[in-house]
Amino acid sequence: MTASADSKTSGRILISVDAMGGDLGPATVVAGISVSAKKNDRIGFILHGPEDVLKPLVAKRKHLAGRCEIRNAGDVVQMEDKPSQALRQGKDTSMWSALESVRNGEASVCVSCGNTGALMLMSVIRLRKLPGIYRPAIAVLWPSQNPQRHNIMLDGGADIRADAKDLMQYALMGTSYARNGFGLERPRVGLLNVGTEEHKGRAELREAYDLIEGNARNGDFEFVGFVEGRDLPGTVCDVIVTDGFTGNVALKTGEGTAKLIRDLLKEAFAHTPLSRLASILALTSLRRMGKRIDPSRANGGVFLGLNGTVVKSHGSADATGISAAVKLAFELADTGFTEKLAARVASATMLEQDAANEPDSNGEQA
Amino acid sequence: MTASADSKTSGRILISVDAMGGDLGPATVVAGISVSAKKNDRIGFILHGPEDVLKPLVAKRKHLAGRCEIRNAGDVVQMEDKPSQALRQGKDTSMWSALESVRNGEASVCVSCGNTGALMLMSVIRLRKLPGIYRPAIAVLWPSQNPQRHNIMLDGGADIRADAKDLMQYALMGTSYARNGFGLERPRVGLLNVGTEEHKGRAELREAYDLIEGNARNGDFEFVGFVEGRDLPGTVCDVIVTDGFTGNVALKTGEGTAKLIRDLLKEAFAHTPLSRLASILALTSLRRMGKRIDPSRANGGVFLGLNGTVVKSHGSADATGISAAVKLAFELADTGFTEKLAARVASATMLEQDAANEPDSNGEQA
Structure with a gap:
């Protein structure tokens, strides 16, 4: 009996996992999915990569017994x-093969820690965009003090351009993600700009503002209006919408800033014998904070707007990071995220067509 | 004898200071310039604001005696x-009056902690752009591990647009600033993009890349090529060039990230009695690090590309912050920064005109 059939009979949800392409190699990926398998009895895996490499790695993990089917794929991106x-x-x-399992319906979510650009292009070509979607987006997570501990920003860099309509679709997609991935009933959406005053910002952002506002009721989200860079890790909203150029710069600026502070903190604590003693006492506190801002825990940029969902894990993800990405993939699959997102987008597209088909109105029509 | 005449005879460099508009009021501004006066005997001040408010504040500071002329200006932006x-x-x-002292040549640098948008617009209208400059820019400082401890990014938000030529001028202006403000002989310049691979990024950035590269020799800087958000607080370059929209989002993202980490650190240290003890022992270390990333120490966005230099201090700057802004203003005035910058820009503009006047070349001409 294959793992797939076994999982179907046991009601397990299958996640398609690209075992290759991560900086730490397939052993780390297998260790990561094994952690997930141990924690959650409802997950099964289809694992893609060279069979001769993967088979002994999987055989060593007792939690994967009967829950991980290997699909042979000899090459690596x-x-x-x-x-x-x-x-x-x-x-x-292995990347192509992993997407194939989503394409043919065996799994609804795929996880890979390989080359982002290649994964995005291959995902678009193989899974195709959802009807009505112009630009797919990468949704990334920001640590924040919101109750769900993370905000969602999109686009994190799938496409360097985005017009007003794309930004509106990002708002819908981000909202679906927040609802299904984080259990937020009515997510708060902000549109990234340089200032909250009305005289600031680009003209296309004003247009996007109106479009997003017009879709808030139908999309079941609260639109908080323009937000600034400081709100990405802030608490005024849960979903932040921007083009992929700005989003990618912001993301890497945040990572760079966090790294600088970490380095300076280390230096500061190594400065005197007393500060070294303090650092030993403070270790647990520092680790606790480190967990909150560790990107490997908030692991997983998610590709949205395709027929199927792809979770892109950090290239340098360790077993904990892989396991976090699998957890997210499971939650998205379990809540029927891909189907719900498709329905939301279809409904917004219909609204738009209705509006376009209506005669010019001065608000006199019912 | 006026302070101005006094300063001239004593060889002092005059800084024009807007006493109003900061969140903490004129007493803080006066305290800040007094700190600077005490530290540096070569600075004199022209202070702008309501005379009845400023006179008693200045009279209380013995270091300002005979070194601070008050110019009455009743209104505040x-x-x-x-x-x-x-x-x-x-x-x-007071803002208008402070710029007037630069316009009429009494001072070459003005310091204000007032409303940024108003200060920028007023500066452009009153001081006028340097010949050949299309868009003035705000240069801001990022804490970094470079020897000078700060990187320069521009534009931080003066203009939300910038074409290839503007970005090239930002490179020249940022380089002049790094040379005169930080003593870097041959600054390294990077152009902000989403990735270092050649297939990424906007088309106009490719054009800017070529323009900046072409001006590196004449501008006496090293062009390191495309850089990413993580390089803003990094060590691969000293000057980072981008448009004001992206720059402003990045700046505020960095601030927001630093604030989040500070908040989480506080929480982490308040968690248990042991961690509270550790935090007391670690206080000096934390303060030492705090100084490195405190925006009030790296205080001063600098407006570049005008006939005169304007240092914009944080609205919430305390006396230390004001004093840091005055120190920067003094260094820029002392090195003849405004004049040197104008010469650089003029020389680049001439090069460009020469190139335009040349017949089409296949590299055959000498």
């Missing part, structure tokens, strides 16, 4: 491959 | 004023 190149040579790669 | 509104009603404000 390298981190330095250009997306177009990876696509041309990609049919025998 | 408020933080919530729109720039256009501030400009219309602004002739009697």
Whole structure:
């Protein structure tokens, strides 16, 4: 009996996992999914990569027994491959194979820690965009003091452009994600800009503002209006919408700032014998905080707007990071996220077509 | 004898200071300039604001005796004023008066902690752009591990747009600032983008890349090419060039991230009696680190590209922050920064005109 059939009979939800392409290699990926398997009895895996490499790794993990089917794929997309190149040579790669399991309906979510650009392009080509979606987006997580501990920002870098309509769709997609991934009933959405005063910002953002506001009721979210960079890790909203260029710069600025502070903190604590003693006493506190801002715990950029959901884990993810990405993938699959998102987008598209088909109105029509 | 004449005979460099508009009021500004006066015998001040308010404040500071001339200006630009509104009603404000001292040549640098948008607009209208400059820029400082402890980013938000030529001028202006403000002989310049791979980024950035590269020799800087958000607080370059929209989002993202970490650190240390004890022992270390990333120490966005230099201090700057801004203003004035910058820009503009006047070349000309 295959793991797949076994999982179906046991009611397990299957996650398709690309075992290759992460900086730490397949052993780390297998260790990560084993952690998830131990914690959650309802997960099963389809694991993609060279069978001769994966089989002994899986055999060593008792929690994976009967819950992890291996699909042989001999090639690996390298981190330095250009997306177009990876696509041309990609049919025998673990990444391609992992997406194939979502494409053919065996799994609804795929997890990979490989090359982001290649994964995005391959996802768009193989899974295709949802009807009505112009630009798919990468939704990333920011540590925050909100009760759910993370805010969602999109686009984190799938596409360097986004017009007003794309930004509106990002708001809908981000809201669906917040609802299904974090259990927020009515997420608060903000549109990233340089200032909250009305005289600031780009013209297309004003247009996006109106579009997002107009879809708030139908999309079942609260629109808080323009927000600033400081609100990405803030508490005024749960979902922040921006184009992929700005989003990617912001994301990496946040990472760089966190790294600088970590380095300076280390230096500060190494400065005198007393401060070294203090650092030993403070270790638990520092670790506790470290957990909150560790990107490997908030692991997983999620590709939205496709026929299927792809969770992109950090290239440098360790077993904990992989396990966090699998957990997110499971929650999205379990809540029927892909289908719900498709329905939301379809409903917004219909609204828009209705509006376009209506005769010019001065508000006199019912 | 006026302070101005006194300063001239004593060889002092005059800084024009807007005493009003900061969140903490004129007493804090006077305290700040007094700190600077005590530290540096070569600084004199022209202080702008309501005479009846400023006179007693200045009289209390012995280091300001004979070194601080007061210029009466009854009105204050408020933080919530729109720039256009501030400009219309602004002739009697301390901000207008402070810029006037630069306009008429009494001082070459002005310091204000008032409303940024109003200060920028008023500066452009009153001081006028340098010949050849299309868009002035705000240069801001990022804490970094570079030897000078800060990187320079521009534009921090003067203008939400910037084309390739503007970005090239930002590179020249940022380089002049790094040389005169931080003593870097041959600053390293990076162009902010979403990735270092050649297939990424906007088309106009590719054009800017070529323009900046072409001016590196004449501008006496090293061009390191595209950099990412994480390099803003990093060590690969000293000057980072970007448009004002992206720059402002990045700046506020950095501030927001630093604030989140500070808050989480406080929480982590308050968690148990042991961690509270550790935090007491660690206090000096934490303070030492806090100083490194405290925006009030890296105080002063600098407006570049005008006939005169304007240092914009944080609205919430305390006396230490004001004093840091004055120190920067003094260094820029002392090195003849405004004049040197103008010469650099003029030289780049001439190069460009020469190139435009040359016949089409296949590299055959000498």
